[in-house]
Amino acid sequence: MSGSSSQGSLHALADRWLPKLVLSPTLAASLIFVYGFIAWTGWLSFTESRLMPRYEWAGFVQYQALFENERWWTAAANLGLFGGLFILFCLLVGLLMAVLLDQKIRAEGMLRTIYLYPMALSFVVTGTAWKWMLNPDMGLQKVVVDLGFTDFTFDWLVNPDMAIYTVVIAGVWQSSGFVMALFLAGLRGIDDSIIKAAQVDGASLPTIYRRILIPSLRPVFFSVLLILSHIAIKSFDLVMALTGGGPGNSSDVPAIFMYQFAFTRGQLGVGAASAMMMLFTIVAVLVPLMYMETRSAKRV
Amino acid sequence: MKLKRLSAAVLAASLFPVAAQAADVEVLHWWTSGGEAKSVAELKKMMSAQGVTWKDFAVAGGGGDNAMTALKTRVVSGNPPTAAQIKGPAIQEWGAEGVLADIDAVARAGNWDKQLPPVVSRVMKYKGKYVAAPVNVHRVNWLWANPEAFKKAGATVPKTWPEFFAAADKLKKAGIQPIAHGGQPWQDATLFESVALGVGGADYYQKAFVKLDKATLAGPTTVKVFETLGKVKTYIDKGAAGRDWNLATAMVINGKAGMQFMGDWAKGEFTAAGKVPGKDFICTDAPGTQNAFTFNIDSLAMFQQKNPAAVQAQAKLAATVMSPAFQEVFNLNKGSIPARLDTPMAKFDDCAKKSSFDMSAASKGSKLVPSFAHKMAMPSATEGAMVDVISQFMNSSMTAQQATERLARAGAVR
Numbered sequence: 001m002s003g004s005s006s007q008g009s010l011h012a013l014a015d016r017w018l019p020k021l022v023l024s025p026t027l028a029a030s031l032i033f034v035y036g037f038i039a040w041t042g043w044l045s046f047t048e049s050r051l052m053p054r055y056e057w058a059g060f061v062q063y064q065a066l067f068e069n070e071r072w073w074t075a076a077a078n079l080g081l082f083g084g085l086f087i088l089f090c091l092l093v094g095l096l097m098a099v100l101l102d103q104k105i106r107a108e109g110m111l112r113t114i115y116l117y118p119m120a121l122s123f124v125v126t127g128t129a130w131k132w133m134l135n136p137d138m139g140l141q142k143v144v145v146d147l148g149f150t151d152f153t154f155d156w157l158v159n160p161d162m163a164i165y166t167v168v169i170a171g172v173w174q175s176s177g178f179v180m181a182l183f184l185a186g187l188r189g190i191d192d193s194i195i196k197a198a199q200v201d202g203a204s205l206p207t208i209y210r211r212i213l214i215p216s217l218r219p220v221f222f223s224v225l226l227i228l229s230h231i232a233i234k235s236f237d238l239v240m241a242l243t244g245g246g247p248g249n250s251s252d253v254p255a256i257f258m259y260q261f262a263f264t265r266g267q268l269g270v271g272a273a274s275a276m277m278m279l280f281t282i283v284a285v286l287v288p289l290m291y292m293e294t295r296s297a298k299r300v
Numbered sequence: 301m302k303l304k305r306l307s308a309a310v311l312a313a314s315l316f317p318v319a320a321q322a323a324d325v326e327v328l329h330w331w332t333s334g335g336e337a338k339s340v341a342e343l344k345k346m347m348s349a350q351g352v353t354w355k356d357f358a359v360a361g362g363g364g365d366n367a368m369t370a371l372k373t374r375v376v377s378g379n380p381p382t383a384a385q386i387k388g389p390a391i392q393e394w395g396a397e398g399v400l401a402d403i404d405a406v407a408r409a410g411n412w413d414k415q416l417p418p419v420v421s422r423v424m425k426y427k428g429k430y431v432a433a434p435v436n437v438h439r440v441n442w443l444w445a446n447p448e449a450f451k452k453a454g455a456t457v458p459k460t461w462p463e464f465f466a467a468a469d470k471l472k473k474a475g476i477q478p479i480a481h482g483g484q485p486w487q488d489a490t491l492f493e494s495v496a497l498g499v500g501g502a503d504y505y506q507k508a509f510v511k512l513d514k515a516t517l518a519g520p521t522t523v524k525v526f527e528t529l530g531k532v533k534t535y536i537d538k539g540a541a542g543r544d545w546n547l548a549t550a551m552v553i554n555g556k557a558g559m560q561f562m563g564d565w566a567k568g569e570f571t572a573a574g575k576v577p578g579k580d581f582i583c584t585d586a587p588g589t590q591n592a593f594t595f596n597i598d599s600l601a602m603f604q605q606k607n608p609a610a611v612q613a614q615a616k617l618a619a620t621v622m623s624p625a626f627q628e629v630f631n632l633n634k635g636s637i638p639a640r641l642d643t644p645m646a647k648f649d650d651c652a653k654k655s656s657f658d659m660s661a662a663s664k665g666s667k668l669v670p671s672f673a674h675k676m677a678m679p680s681a682t683e684g685a686m687v688d689v690i691s692q693f694m695n696s697s698m699t700a701q702q703a704t705e706r707l708a709r710a711g712a713v714r
Contacts, residue, residue: 052376
């Protein structure tokens with residue numbers, strides 16, 4: 001009897017401590033490797049660091065150098081353009097595909113897999129494939145010209161004013177399937193009886209979607225925005241593979257800027273300052289979003 | 301105190317078991333492509349003949365960016381390799397971090413000051429002491445031309461800028477792309493610096509891009525350089541954006557394009573395609589740059605070693621790198637020319653011979669200038685800012701005047 005009771009207390013002890021024990025390495029690792037390094041980068045951004053880290057305080061000189069750099073503003077403007085359009089089109093295309101797939105059509109499973117498949121590719125593959133397709137000398141333009149439409153031009157990839165939009169195209173192609181999957185899951189989670197009740201009340205299908213289904217997808221919108229906005233802000237590999245930041249530096253984004261200044265130009269301080277600016281951008285987008293999401297969750 | 305230092309040394313040694321042992325040399329480099337790898341294998345052979353074990357530390361990719369990242373981690377952790385492939389003012393930047401080794405004794409024994417052109421030896425020294433050994437010299441201000449394309453168009457290979465534009469017009473009329481170019485920032489800068497040297501001359505180049513003199517950079521010569529570059533731009537096809545340099549060279553090889561501005565590493569592409577210099581392709585100075593020479597030198601910078609045996613091995617490495625035997629065999633494989641002026645050139649091809657001859661001539665006439673597009677002339681921050689301006693000019697409708705103003709501003713970035 002006494003054996004089983006001590007076993008019970010052992011169980012209780014394990015129940016209390018085991019989860020914490022198992023989680024602690026992960027917690028320690030993320031404290032050091034995420035928050036620790038964020039703090040280190042923040043510190044470096046206030047020093048005179050050039051080729052290698054140095055730790056004398058230098059105030060805001062690196063931020064000043066950053067804000068005087070025209071290339072930084074090109075990168076920042078491109079991020080705004082790319083981020084805005086990328087998120088907008090991913091939401092629109094994803095939602096549309098989800099609604100269409102939701103119509104209990106045949107072969108839905110297959111279609112869903114096809115649309116979701118780009119998600120399985122890395123951004124490097126997406127970028128390289130689209131680079132070939134958009135290249136005026138061997139891609140889409142050449143195909144259409146060879147078909148006989150000799151006036152056709154589609155040279156966005158090599159046009160400094162339009163190159164950033166090709167990144168939007170490739171990004172939307174890659175990510176909208178994933179957005180669709182999230183929305184579809186959200187739609188399927190809605191109680192059928194609500195729809196039936198609406199139908200009994202005589203609401204048409206578009207009205208049901210507009211007034212009932214899409215508004216109840218509100219939490220899904222938050223998750224999607226959360227995921228897409230951080231994909232947009234940290235985007236590096238897609239731009240690198242597709243345009244390399246070019247032509248010139250017309251499709252530069254902050255992540256590429258940061259990498260080049262910190263690691264190839266011996267301006268670690270400026271690189272660290274731009275990394276901090278990226279962090280602030282993420283915080284500025286995510287904190288209100290998360291606040292609104294938790295508030296709406298409480299209300300429900 | 302002594303004990304403390306000893307225990308610290310023991311601790312350091314036990315912490316870093318990968319540190320170069322007694323007679324080892326560990327060399328960080330990114331000579332990994334065909335001809336380059338062959339060249340490195342020669343150095344390895346020569347070192348093991350002297351009883352020194354070679355530990356290869358090759359980091360490929362990114363034009364050395366990846367290797368530099370690896371090097372930084374090693375130096376920060378207090379465990380630097382024996383030597384690393386570092387060039388130009390970057391040697392000064394590393395010297396300022398206080399991590400490079402003084403190899404002046406080796407240099408004095410080998411009489412390096414006599415063997416190297418003064419412009420070159422200056423790059424190898426930090427505060428008057430040798431800290432690096434040069435392995436080769438690339439010439440950047442070359443113009444590569446396809447003689448058959450020129451014959452078809454009835455044009456002659458140009459020596460001046462007016463001749464250049466006349467030839468380009470004829471090529472265009474004959475349906476041949478006049479200039480093969482790749483729209484990557486470093487290629488734009490390579491083209492720019494050949495134009496600058498041709499239009500402005502060596503004195504202007506020296507003042508503007510080596511001394512970074514603000515008045516010269518903002519002056520009318522720079523405007524003229526940009527105007528010429530803007531004209532050159534019109535002979536480049538739209539598909540050039542992001543094209544790799546060797547694909548552009550291939551366009552000259554197969555006669556799709558007439559000319560290319562590129563350093564002498566382009567020769568490797570021609571010879572790999574079975575072409576013979578002088579017959580199937582022409583190497584000549586970029587227009588207006590006769591007798592001038594923009595150099596791009598690869599060198600091995602030496603890092604401070606704790607172990608005395610490692611210091612000895614390092615000295616052997618430095619001496620071997622500068623030996624005529626190594627300079628000859630390395631450069632025969634790589635397509636560049638030896639940094640030592642007295643290396644026999646008999647085994648080299650015509651382009652290399654011309655390059656070597658021009659280098660000594662340019663050195664005497666003080667027309668031997670460092671290539672800034674290849675990180676030889678200015679701090680990397682300044683170079684980056686200038687390249688940004690140049691590639692923006694190449695890819696927008698910026699006027700020559702605006703570009704000059706921006707370039708002058710970029711020249712002040714440190």
